[in-house]
Amino acid sequence: MDVFIQQLINGLSLGSIYALIALGYTMVYGIIRLINFAHGDVYMVGAYVGFWATTQGWGFLPALVLSMVVSAILGVVIERLAYRRLRNSPKIAVLITAIGVSFLLENGGVLALGAKIRTFPNVFPEVQYHFFNGAVVITNRQLVIMVVTTLLMLLLQYVVHKTKTGKAMRAVSHDTQAAMLMGINVDNTISATFAIGSALAAAAGVLVGIYYNAINPYMGIMPGLKAFVAAVVGGIGVIPGAFVGGISLGVIEALVSGYGQSLYRDAVAFALLIIILIVKPSGLFGSNVREKV
Amino acid sequence: MVKKTWLKGIGLFLSLAMLAGCSGQSKPTAGAGQDSNEIVIGANFELSGDVATYGTSSLNAAMIAFDEINAKGGINGKKIRVVKYDNKSDKTESMNVATRLITQDKVSAIIGPVTSGNTLGVVPVVNSKKVPVLTPTATNPDVTIDPNTKKVNEYVFRACFLDSFQGRAAAEFGLKKGKKAVVLVSQADEYSKGLAKFFKEGFTAGGGTIVSEEAFNKDDNDYRAILTKVKSEEPDVIYLPAYYEVVAKIVKQARELGIKAAFVGGDGWDSPKLVEVAGKDVLNNCFFTNHYTPEDPDPAVQSFVKAYKEKYGQTPDALAALAYDGARLLADAIQRAGSTDPEKIKEALAATKDFPAITGKFTLNENHDPVKDIVIIELKDGKQVVSEKIKSK
Numbered sequence: 001m002d003v004f005i006q007q008l009i010n011g012l013s014l015g016s017i018y019a020l021i022a023l024g025y026t027m028v029y030g031i032i033r034l035i036n037f038a039h040g041d042v043y044m045v046g047a048y049v050g051f052w053a054t055t056q057g058w059g060f061l062p063a064l065v066l067s068m069v070v071s072a073i074l075g076v077v078i079e080r081l082a083y084r085r086l087r088n089s090p091k092i093a094v095l096i097t098a099i100g101v102s103f104l105l106e107n108g109g110v111l112a113l114g115a116k117i118r119t120f121p122n123v124f125p126e127v128q129y130h131f132f133n134g135a136v137v138i139t140n141r142q143l144v145i146m147v148v149t150t151l152l153m154l155l156l157q158y159v160v161h162k163t164k165t166g167k168a169m170r171a172v173s174h175d176t177q178a179a180m181l182m183g184i185n186v187d188n189t190i191s192a193t194f195a196i197g198s199a200l201a202a203a204a205g206v207l208v209g210i211y212y213n214a215i216n217p218y219m220g221i222m223p224g225l226k227a228f229v230a231a232v233v234g235g236i237g238v239i240p241g242a243f244v245g246g247i248s249l250g251v252i253e254a255l256v257s258g259y260g261q262s263l264y265r266d267a268v269a270f271a272l273l274i275i276i277l278i279v280k281p282s283g284l285f286g287s288n289v290r291e292k293v
Numbered sequence: 294m295v296k297k298t299w300l301k302g303i304g305l306f307l308s309l310a311m312l313a314g315c316s317g318q319s320k321p322t323a324g325a326g327q328d329s330n331e332i333v334i335g336a337n338f339e340l341s342g343d344v345a346t347y348g349t350s351s352l353n354a355a356m357i358a359f360d361e362i363n364a365k366g367g368i369n370g371k372k373i374r375v376v377k378y379d380n381k382s383d384k385t386e387s388m389n390v391a392t393r394l395i396t397q398d399k400v401s402a403i404i405g406p407v408t409s410g411n412t413l414g415v416v417p418v419v420n421s422k423k424v425p426v427l428t429p430t431a432t433n434p435d436v437t438i439d440p441n442t443k444k445v446n447e448y449v450f451r452a453c454f455l456d457s458f459q460g461r462a463a464a465e466f467g468l469k470k471g472k473k474a475v476v477l478v479s480q481a482d483e484y485s486k487g488l489a490k491f492f493k494e495g496f497t498a499g500g501g502t503i504v505s506e507e508a509f510n511k512d513d514n515d516y517r518a519i520l521t522k523v524k525s526e527e528p529d530v531i532y533l534p535a536y537y538e539v540v541a542k543i544v545k546q547a548r549e550l551g552i553k554a555a556f557v558g559g560d561g562w563d564s565p566k567l568v569e570v571a572g573k574d575v576l577n578n579c580f581f582t583n584h585y586t587p588e589d590p591d592p593a594v595q596s597f598v599k600a601y602k603e604k605y606g607q608t609p610d611a612l613a614a615l616a617y618d619g620a621r622l623l624a625d626a627i628q629r630a631g632s633t634d635p636e637k638i639k640e641a642l643a644a645t646k647d648f649p650a651i652t653g654k655f656t657l658n659e660n661h662d663p664v665k666d667i668v669i670i671e672l673k674d675g676k677q678v679v680s681e682k683i684k685s686k
Contacts, residue, residue: 003525006550010517117538119569128549137551212514214542214570222512257518263480263508
C-alpha cells in the first residue's frame with residue numbers, strides 16, 4: 001500500500017509537468033489547428049531563463065515570473081515570424097515549419113549554451129515529509145510542483161472564461177471567420193494564445209530545473225512528445241482534457257515502471273495514445289459540445 | 294551519400310596505389326633507415342567529433358610524457374618525434390590515419406586511438422603492416438584477441454584493464470557491503486550492459502543474490518518510479534554502471550526517497566559534474582571502480598597531475614593518466630628493444646613486466662592485456678578518496 005502511495009506521488013508530480021506543457025499544445029491546436037512541435041523547446045528556453053535568474057541570486061517566484069514573461073515573448077515572436085505568414089498555406093507546411101523551429105531552438109541552444117548539462121542552484125532548501133515510518137516520502141519540491149500547476153490551471157480557467165481576451169480566444173477557436181466579422185482582432189488573439197501557452201511551458205521548465213537540478217538543450221524533446229500524447233488523450237483543443245491527460249499519463253508511467261517493467265513504460269504511454277485514437281478519436285474530453293481555446 | 298561513397302572509392306584507389314608504390318621499394322623499412330638521430334612515433338587520436346575531449350586529453354598527456362623523455366635526453370641518445378593526426382572519432386578515418394602513419398611517415402610504433410570501436414578499425418592495418426599499436430584506453434576484449442580465430446592480435450597492446458575485470462572487481466567490493474544487490478542498467482548502452490553482466494557473474498559466484506535488475510533510459514529525468522520499486526526490495530548494494538550525468542540524477546532521487554544502500558559504479562562516474570549535479574551529501578556511501586585518482590599521494594601521480602595542470606589548466610582525468618602511461622610504456626619498450634625496428638619493439642612490448650605506471654604497476658599477460666590493480670574510489674563529502682585497491686587475478 002505504501003509503495004502504491006509513493007508511486008502515486010511520483011506520478012502526480014511527473015504528471016503535473018506533462019499537464020503544464022500539454023496545456024500549451026492544446027491551446028495552440030484549439031485556435032489554429034497546429035501541432036506546435038517547437039513547444040517542447042520553449043519549455044527548454046524557459047528552464048534556461050530560470051537558470052540564469054536563479055544563478056543571479058533571484059528567488060523562486062521572481063525567476064518563475066521572469067521566465068514566463070521571456071518565454072511568452074518568445075512564443076509570440078515564433079508565431080509572428082514563422083507561422084503567421086503560413087496561415088493560409090496547407091497544414092503540412094506549417095507543421096514542417098514547426099519542426100524546423102524546434103530544431104532551430106535545440107541546436108541554437110547547443111551553439112549558444114553548449115551541450116553540457118547545467119546545474120540549477122538550490123533555490124530553496126529541500127524538506128522531506130515522511131509518512132508510514134519513512135516508507136512514503138514527499139518533498140516540498142514535489143508539493144511546489146503540484147501547487148503551482150494547480151494554481152496556474154485555475155488562473156488559466158479564469159482567463160479563458162472570465163476575461164475579454166478569453167472570450168475572444170473562445171470565439172476565434174469556434175469560428176475564425178465569424179469572429180473576424182464581429183470585430184475581434186484575430187491576430188492579436190492568436191498572439192495572446194501563444195503567449196499564454198509558452199508561459200505555462202516556461203513555468204514547467206523552471207519547476208523541472210528545480211526538481212531535477214539538471215537542464216540541457218535537448219531536455220524538451222521527450223517531455224514535449226509526452227505532453228503531446230497527454231493533450232491528445234485528453235482531447236486536443238480542450239483545456240481540462242490536457243490537464244487530466246497530463247496527470248493520468250504521469251501516474252500511468254509511474255505505475256508501469258513500478259509494478260511492471262521499466263522498459264515498457266514509454267511503450268505503454270504511446271500504446272495508450274493509439275488505443276485512445278482508435279476508440280475515441282476526439283479524446284477523453286472531446287465531446288460534441290466543444291469548449292475549445 | 295552518393296558523393297561520399299565516391300570519395301571513399303577514390304581514397305581506396307589512392308591508398309592501393311600507395312601500397313603498390315611501397316612494395317615496389319627494396320623493402321619497406323618502417324622506422325629504421327630514417328634520420329638515425331630520432332625515433333618517430335605516430336599518434337592517432339580523436340581530436341574532433343563525438344569523443345573529441347577524450348582524444349584531446351589523451352594526446353595532451355602523451356605529449357607530456359614524450360616531452361619529459363626528450364628533456365632527459367631521449368631514448369638511447371635519440372629524440373622522439375611525434376607525428377599526430379586527427380581520426381575524427383571515426384573508424385574508417387582511424388584506419389586511414391594508421392595506414393598513413395605507417396606507409397608515409399614510417400613510424401616505429403603508434404599510440405591511440407582512444408575508443409574500442411576506432412581501435413578495432415586499426416587492428417587489421419597494423420597486423421598486416423607489422424607495426425605495433427598501443428591503445429591507452431580501449432576496454433573491449435576483441436581489441437587484443439581476434440573474436441573469430443581466438444588468437445592474440447600480435448601487434449596490438451593496451452594500457453587499461455578490461456570491463457570484465459572492472460565488473461568483477463565491483464562485485465568483489467560489493468559483497469563486502471552486503472549479499473543483496475540490485476543492478477540498474479542503462480538500456481541500449483553496451484558499456485553499461487557489459488559491466489552489469491560481469492558484475493552479476495561475480496556477485497552470484499561470491500555467494501550474493503541479485504534481487505532484481507532494472508533497465509532505465511538515460512535521457513529521462515525522472516527515475517523515482519523505478520527507485521521506489523528498488524526501495525521496496527531493500528538491497529544492500531545497488532550497482533549502477535553508467536555515465537556521470539545520469540548517475541547524478543539517479544543517486545540524488547534515490548537518496549530523496551530514503552534509499553540508504555551503497556551505490557557502486559564504474560569508470561564512467563569519473564567527472565567533476567557528478568558532485569556538482571548530485572550534491573556532496575547525496576554521494577556519501579557511493580563507490581566506483583577506476584584506473585587512478587588524481588588524489589593519489591604517490592609522488593609519480595602528483596608530479597604528472599602538476600605538470601598537466603600547469604600546461605593545460607585542468608585536472609587530468611583517467612584517460613589522460615592512461616595515455617601518459619601508454620606513452621611512457623612505448624618509450625620504455627623502445628629502450629629495452631634498443632632499436633627502432635617495429636618488430637623488436639613489438640617483442641619488447643609483449644615482454645613488459647612490472648612496468649611502473651601511475652595507474653598501477655602492471656605486467657602485460659599473454660593476451661597483451663595489463664594485469665594491474667583497480668582502484669575503488671569512495672566519494673566522501675564530494676571528495677574522491679581511495680577506498681581500496683583490488684588485485685587483478
